[in-house]
Amino acid sequence: MKLALLVASAYALVPPGAHRAQVHRPAGQGAQWELGERTRVTLVPGAQPKKLRKKQRRSRSPLLYPAETQNGVECWLHVPAGQAHLTERSDEIHAYVSSIDVDEEEGDILVLSPTRSEQTDRALVSGPPGNGRLLDTLQKNEPCEGTVLRMLTKDVALVACRGVYRKASSGYRRQAAVLRDAADLAVGDTVDCYVRLVEKSSGRLTVSRTLVDSGNYRVQARLRKQIKRGTLAPGKRRVATVVSYVGDFLNVDAGGVVGEVRAPDGEDFSEGDRVLVRVESLDAEALTATLSYVSVEEGLEADDSE
Numbered sequence: 001m002k003l004a005l006l007v008a009s010a011y012a013l014v015p016p017g018a019h020r021a022q023v024h025r026p027a028g029q030g031a032q033w034e035l036g037e038r039t040r041v042t043l044v045p046g047a048q049p050k051k052l053r054k055k056q057r058r059s060r061s062p063l064l065y066p067a068e069t070q071n072g073v074e075c076w077l078h079v080p081a082g083q084a085h086l087t088e089r090s091d092e093i094h095a096y097v098s099s100i101d102v103d104e105e106e107g108d109i110l111v112l113s114p115t116r117s118e119q120t121d122r123a124l125v126s127g128p129p130g131n132g133r134l135l136d137t138l139q140k141n142e143p144c145e146g147t148v149l150r151m152l153t154k155d156v157a158l159v160a161c162r163g164v165y166r167k168a169s170s171g172y173r174r175q176a177a178v179l180r181d182a183a184d185l186a187v188g189d190t191v192d193c194y195v196r197l198v199e200k201s202s203g204r205l206t207v208s209r210t211l212v213d214s215g216n217y218r219v220q221a222r223l224r225k226q227i228k229r230g231t232l233a234p235g236k237r238r239v240a241t242v243v244s245y246v247g248d249f250l251n252v253d254a255g256g257v258v259g260e261v262r263a264p265d266g267e268d269f270s271e272g273d274r275v276l277v278r279v280e281s282l283d284a285e286a287l288t289a290t291l292s293y294v295s296v297e298e299g300l301e302a303d304d305s306e
Contacts, residue, residue, distance in 0.1 A: 157182035
């Protein structure tokens, strides 16, 4: 009787977490692994992924790919969404144990997930698909075909430029552009366009239905002199003229530097108005810049600080 009481008392002193930890240590080869333990795995060539449990086969649970650890233990690799390029790897993949379980039909189930460094290692791509053009290589008045995606305002459309891409962290994405004077167009219409303005720093593209006058060489020469002197540089303020006011944006001409700035709320503008802008970034080769609106109060504070 005394022995039974001693055993019961000793069992009661064991922390509750210890009982739960034993539940996750199945018998067999899975018992040697700990959750979070790191190793390297190799995918089984040509093997097809599947969902392990019958109740999950009709759900949205992730697919698992058969693999082997560096010690030859059979396991499953959970490949996150958007990382399908990992399934084409033939070398070892760094992974960690994310699940240990036992199934009556499947036996030991050892699931590993790629480490964060493996997940951020994007698939290598040689160039834009279909021999497309990159946004950074577009020149003014270069022709392109646009398909209307949606109308931003009554006469401004957002179009998808066929064969034009921008480089992203996950590969190459199709480039969209802003098209003005599009009141006669509807969603799905295709229209021939010409490159009007490329802002490489922000990735924005503006196109036009007519050719843009690009013969103002005197303005270009003047801008290059300003860049060389340092009077045209990021952080510098310039007085700009409002060319047009569409939606929430002002099209301005800051002494030959053309761009778009977001208009402040509660203020009305007209063509020909003078506003103060700041150069946020500058492409000295293309003579394009990203501009931002500077309020009168902000301009006066900057002058006082100087």
